[in-house]
Amino acid sequence: MSGLPVVVGVGLTAFAANRVDCTVRDLALEAALACMHDAGLMDLKAVQHGLTSYESDHFNRQMTLGALLHDHLGLTPLPNVRVEGGGATGALALRTAWAYVQSGLCDSILVYGAELNGRSVSTQTANQLFALSADFDWEMMVGGTYTAFYAAMMRAHMQRYGTTEAQCAHVAVRNRKNAQHNPLAQKPMDLTIEEVLNSRAVAEPYKLLDCSLLSDGAAALLLATEDWARAHSPVFARRPVVYFAATGCGSDTMRLGDRYPDITNFRGKRAAAQQAYAQLGISDPLAQIDVAELYDSYSGVEIQAVEDLGFVAAGEGGAAVASGLFDLGGRLPVNPSGGLLGRGAPVGATGIAQAIEIVQQLWGTVHPARQAANARRGLTDTHAGIGTLCVVNIFERRD
Amino acid sequence: MSGLPVVVGVGLTAFAANRVDCTVRDLALEAALACMHDAGLMDLKAVQHGLTSYESDHFNRQMTLGALLHDHLGLTPLPNVRVEGGGATGALALRTAWAYVQSGLCDSILVYGAELNGRSVSTQTANQLFALSADFDWEMMVGGTYTAFYAAMMRAHMQRYGTTEAQCAHVAVRNRKNAQHNPLAQKPMDLTIEEVLNSRAVAEPYKLLDCSLLSDGAAALLLATEDWARAHSPVFARRPVVYFAATGCGSDTMRLGDRYPDITNFRGKRAAAQQAYAQLGISDPLAQIDVAELYDSYSGVEIQAVEDLGFVAAGEGGAAVASGLFDLGGRLPVNPSGGLLGRGAPVGATGIAQAIEIVQQLWGTVHPARQAANARRGLTDTHAGIGTLCVVNIFERRD
Numbered sequence: 001m002s003g004l005p006v007v008v009g010v011g012l013t014a015f016a017a018n019r020v021d022c023t024v025r026d027l028a029l030e031a032a033l034a035c036m037h038d039a040g041l042m043d044l045k046a047v048q049h050g051l052t053s054y055e056s057d058h059f060n061r062q063m064t065l066g067a068l069l070h071d072h073l074g075l076t077p078l079p080n081v082r083v084e085g086g087g088a089t090g091a092l093a094l095r096t097a098w099a100y101v102q103s104g105l106c107d108s109i110l111v112y113g114a115e116l117n118g119r120s121v122s123t124q125t126a127n128q129l130f131a132l133s134a135d136f137d138w139e140m141m142v143g144g145t146y147t148a149f150y151a152a153m154m155r156a157h158m159q160r161y162g163t164t165e166a167q168c169a170h171v172a173v174r175n176r177k178n179a180q181h182n183p184l185a186q187k188p189m190d191l192t193i194e195e196v197l198n199s200r201a202v203a204e205p206y207k208l209l210d211c212s213l214l215s216d217g218a219a220a221l222l223l224a225t226e227d228w229a230r231a232h233s234p235v236f237a238r239r240p241v242v243y244f245a246a247t248g249c250g251s252d253t254m255r256l257g258d259r260y261p262d263i264t265n266f267r268g269k270r271a272a273a274q275q276a277y278a279q280l281g282i283s284d285p286l287a288q289i290d291v292a293e294l295y296d297s298y299s300g301v302e303i304q305a306v307e308d309l310g311f312v313a314a315g316e317g318g319a320a321v322a323s324g325l326f327d328l329g330g331r332l333p334v335n336p337s338g339g340l341l342g343r344g345a346p347v348g349a350t351g352i353a354q355a356i357e358i359v360q361q362l363w364g365t366v367h368p369a370r371q372a373a374n375a376r377r378g379l380t381d382t383h384a385g386i387g388t389l390c391v392v393n394i395f396e397r398r399d
Numbered sequence: 400m401s402g403l404p405v406v407v408g409v410g411l412t413a414f415a416a417n418r419v420d421c422t423v424r425d426l427a428l429e430a431a432l433a434c435m436h437d438a439g440l441m442d443l444k445a446v447q448h449g450l451t452s453y454e455s456d457h458f459n460r461q462m463t464l465g466a467l468l469h470d471h472l473g474l475t476p477l478p479n480v481r482v483e484g485g486g487a488t489g490a491l492a493l494r495t496a497w498a499y500v501q502s503g504l505c506d507s508i509l510v511y512g513a514e515l516n517g518r519s520v521s522t523q524t525a526n527q528l529f530a531l532s533a534d535f536d537w538e539m540m541v542g543g544t545y546t547a548f549y550a551a552m553m554r555a556h557m558q559r560y561g562t563t564e565a566q567c568a569h570v571a572v573r574n575r576k577n578a579q580h581n582p583l584a585q586k587p588m589d590l591t592i593e594e595v596l597n598s599r600a601v602a603e604p605y606k607l608l609d610c611s612l613l614s615d616g617a618a619a620l621l622l623a624t625e626d627w628a629r630a631h632s633p634v635f636a637r638r639p640v641v642y643f644a645a646t647g648c649g650s651d652t653m654r655l656g657d658r659y660p661d662i663t664n665f666r667g668k669r670a671a672a673q674q675a676y677a678q679l680g681i682s683d684p685l686a687q688i689d690v691a692e693l694y695d696s697y698s699g700v701e702i703q704a705v706e707d708l709g710f711v712a713a714g715e716g717g718a719a720v721a722s723g724l725f726d727l728g729g730r731l732p733v734n735p736s737g738g739l740l741g742r743g744a745p746v747g748a749t750g751i752a753q754a755i756e757i758v759q760q761l762w763g764t765v766h767p768a769r770q771a772a773n774a775r776r777g778l779t780d781t782h783a784g785i786g787t788l789c790v791v792n793i794f795e796r797r798d
Contacts, residue, residue: 023536050650057456063532064485064653067787071653077670079648080788081491084481086463092480095504096495102502105494105646133462137422247504249478251449254463254470271476388466389479 004243005101007395008108008222008229008236009039010356015186015217015344019116024060024218025072028052028114031218031349032073035110039222040235044073047222049106050080053093053113054348058129060116069114079106086133086384087297089113090219090351091391095247097223098393107228113353114218115346133385135254147211147298149256149386151203154300157264158205160315163303165205167318169196171299172209172341174327179338181370186215186344196299210299215344219352221359242362245377246394248275252387266387269308276379276392277310285310285379286332289394291361291372292379293354296339302326305381306334309392328370336361336370354380355393362397403642404500406794407507407621407628407635408438409755414585414616414743418515423459423617424471427451427513430617430748431472434509438621439634443472446621448505449479452492452512453747457528459515468513478505485532485783486696488512489618489750490790494646496622497792506627512752513617514745532784534653546610546697548655548785550602553699556663557604560714562702564604566721568595570698571608571740573726578737580769585614585743595698609698614743618751620758641761644776644795647674650788665786668707675778675791676709684709684778685731688793690760690771691778692753695738701725704780705733708791727769735760735769753779754792761796 011034013027036044050073052066062068066082081100085092090113097111134144157163173193179185191209199209223244229236250271253259259267273285282288292309296302303317311332312320320326326334337343337357340350358378360366372378376397383390410433412426435443449472451465461467465481480499484491489512496510533543556562572592578584590608598608622643628635649670652658658666672684681687691708695701702716710731711719719725725733736742736756739749757777759765771777775796782789 056462057531058462060535061531062535063455063457063528064483064783064787066483067485067650067783068534068653070650071657071787076650076652077667078650079671079674080484080650081495081648082483083495084463084465084483085479086466096480096482096498099495099498099502099504102504103498104501105498129462132456132460135467136459136461249480251466251469251475251477251479253475254467258470268476272478275478384463384466388463388470 004245005098005223006226006229007242007244007359008224008233009035010359011035011038011220012184012353012356013218014184015215015346017186017214019216024114024116025069027116027216027218028069028112029073031220032110032112035220035222039233041233044075046232047108047110048078049100049109050075050078051093051097051109051111052080052082053090053111053352054115055084055086055089056129085389087347088351088382088384088389088391089348091380091382091393094351094355094393095249095391098244098247101223101225108222108224110220110222111352112218112220113348115348116216117214139255147203147206150298150301151206152256153263153386154205157304160264163318165197166193167303167322168210168299169193170322171296171302172196175296175335175339176342178328178336178370179342181367182338182343185338185342187213187342188338206298212297212340212345215346217344217346217349219349219356221352221355239363240397240399242359243396243398245396246276246279248272248392250390254385254388256386265304265314266308266383266390268387268390269305269381269383272390272392273309276394280394288377289332289379290375290377291336291358292332292334293337293357294334294381295383296335296341299341302334309381333372336372351380351382354382358395362395403644404497404622405625405628406641406643406758407623407632408434409758410434410437410619411583411752411755412617413583414614414745416585416613418615423513423515424468426515426615426617427468427511428472430619431509431511434619434621438632440632443474445631446507446509447477448499448508449474449477450492450496450508450510451479451481452489452510452751453514454483454485454488455528484788486746487750487781487783487788487790488747490779490781490792493751493754493792494648494790497643497646500622500624507621507623509619509621510751511617511619512747514747515615516613538654546602546605549697549700550605551655552662552785553604556703559663562717564596565592566702566717567609567698568592569721570695570701571595574695574734574738575741577727577735577769578741580766581737581742584737584741586612586741587737605697611696611739611744614745616743616745616748618748618755620751620754638762639796639798641758642795642797645675645678645793647671647791651786653784653787655785664703664713665707665782665789667786667789668704668780668782671789671791672708675793679793687776688731688778689774689776690735690757691731691733692736692756693733693780694782695734695740698740701733708780732771735771750779750781753781754794757794761794
């Protein structure tokens with residue numbers, strides 16, 4: 001035993017747009033029950049602690065949604081905590097769960113994330129609400145939107161390194177193709193590079209098919225000490241043991257302008273990765289990581305990420321992506337689940353869903369067509385805003 | 400050394416209503432700088448980790464305020480996390496910081512909480528926003544408000560135990576009187592029981608002077624391992640060492656109706672206290688705790704709390720309060736800071752401010768007129784909603 005927390009069970013809902021048939025509590029409960037079922041546990045109250053992950057009070061016209069969901073799951077009077085970090089919320093929740101278990105505060109903790117954007121808000125309202133994630137006083141008030149900030153970063157990357165729109169399109173094609181092997185994915189598609197390049201312009205260099213979507217959905221993961229898992233989960237001994245092995249977190253300025261002229265990449269992501277790698281003595285991530293789920297909110301962001309995570313050198317991400325290095329069957333499969341572009345991104349659930357894909361890759365239980373070969377160590381990369389808060393979590397199979 | 404985290408420094412702004420002269424980032428920075436000054440540290444970046452505490456995205460028309468404040472404090476690219484738990488947010492933030500330090504994720508963490516309710520919202524809008532903390536679908540839509548829920552709980556307490564309005568008024572008088580010795584308090588007052596009883600009815604049995612107020616303000620506390628504190632803070636060795644010794648958390652249903660007929664007291668608070676007491680082997684809290692800050696959102700809530708925390712038996716809170724047991728100079732001084740009624744309650748800062756009062760009581764650095772005698776162990780009690788999420792934190796001076 002390593003002393004690190006282990007994953008006891010995982011649960012996911014399908015990711016979809018505009019779920020008007022249910023509330024956010026239905027989604028959270030569905031994921032939580034699926035997680036407990038996966039862990040072979042009959043009673044949600046078998047866990048010692050809850051941890052709720054969702055992005056904003058705005059989407060559900062509800063404050064203290066953490067307490068509400070905790071109650072809806074029947075977890076009272078157990079302790080609970082809600083964690084939020086924008087787009088990185090789910091990954092930050094897992095990081096915090098790691099700390100709760102490692103500190104001895106509890107032996108088991110059910111981490112569940114849910115988001116339902118569509119309910120009672122129009123698309124325009126949703127966009128306005130998302131814009132509140134930028135600095136309200138100094139960015140949103142002058143019309144700044146995330147798509148524009150991301151586009152400016154990619155333009156700078158292209159200018160400095162010669163990265164191309166076709167290289168970005170490779171990501172958009174591959175991730176949606178990977179999603180074809182994921183029955184819970186929102187947007188499985190069989191596209192060509194040309195179709196992406198010819199899709200409607202949104203914010204140059206990004207076209208419609210370079211952009212991820214609004215999603216509704218939920219994810220849950222049960223984290224525990226290895227002792228607790230062996231004592232409580234009847235299925236634990238039947239699967240390979242997957243440890244939550246390392247977690248790093250970094251941050252950057254809210255405003256893109258405050259980073260000028262270094263706006264091609266994500267400083268906070270580099271800091272997060274370095275922390276996580278240091279915990280495991282990883283010096284050559286391309287060789288020492290077997291599978292990864294990266295935060296492809298826009299296609300080019302994955303190119304920036306493979307550089308910041310040290311998979312390739314700065315500026316070499318575009319060519320590396322286009323070479324197939326990160327495709328299924330490539331050296332380091334990236335976003336086998338379909339990523340944000342193909343699987344979808346219900347914000348509070350996204351980081352947890354990324355972790356679930358990695359855990360299932362390490363267990364060897366995903367659809368064979370998207371299974372990475374010999375996967376023993378996997379990484380998730382999740383961020384808020386334009387890399388304003390970045391979390392890197394690493395999971396390992398040890399047997 | 401005990402291995403428990405220690406308090407390295409504390410910082411507070413004045414609590415006040417309707418701060419229209421500043422933004423929430425100004426308040427957070429003021430508290431954070433005061434905290435670092437208190438710890439004898441010149442550079443905010445001396446810390447390893449940030450932790451932001453605030454209640455809702457609504458008040459500031461801003462999402463990911465945690466990332467924004469982290470940036471405003473100049474803490475990038477350090478890691479950060481935002482924790483939220485309604486009224487218990489600040490206490491939950493400290494509990495989470497405890498876990499971050501105890502897990503080894505960091506050796507020092509700056510916990511800062513801030514709230515600015517008044518900005519760009521009317522009192523009516525603020526009340527509507529606060530009402531979103533109740534279940535939007537099943538409570539707010541039928542007109543449920545917190546004052547009404549609290550009043551119903553106290554009515555039940557009076558009916559079952561014979562608790563009186565005059566006993567509640569004792570809390571309202573004492574806490575505002577204590578606030579007279581706190582220069583940062585929002586509502587120091589010298590009232591009589593009669594003045595409280597004769598104030599305007601709000602929701603029977605609560606009158607205007609039984610109710611706490613909306614407040615703006617911020618608080619910060621630097622938590623660290625003892626090794627880090629000795630190595631980095633030049634003033635640490637000059638003060639008694641105060642450990643963050645125990646933390647408990649419990650929860651209860653969102654809807655009061657779901658607890659019927661047990662609506663006189665707070666089940667989640669009992670669970671939280673029992674966890675914290677178990678960590679320290681406390682069997683007789685009245686004898687083993689020297690000073691406490693309790694969540695007196697309404698006067699009678701303190702009466703309910705002294706029972707749930709085990710200071711006195713169920714039903715005996717009213718008589719115990721009226722006997723002066725919890726007054727300054729009494730056996731266990733409660734709310735020497737003035738509490739929520741006298742000092743004020745900027746939500747995200749409240750739990751941290753309670754802890755700061757306890758730490759300064761243990762250091763012996765508060766105004767002599769509100770100093771508890773021989774204070775070596777102090778407790779904070781903080782909750783969300785109507786006890787929907789409860790956190791009990793205990794601090795100890797050991798020397």
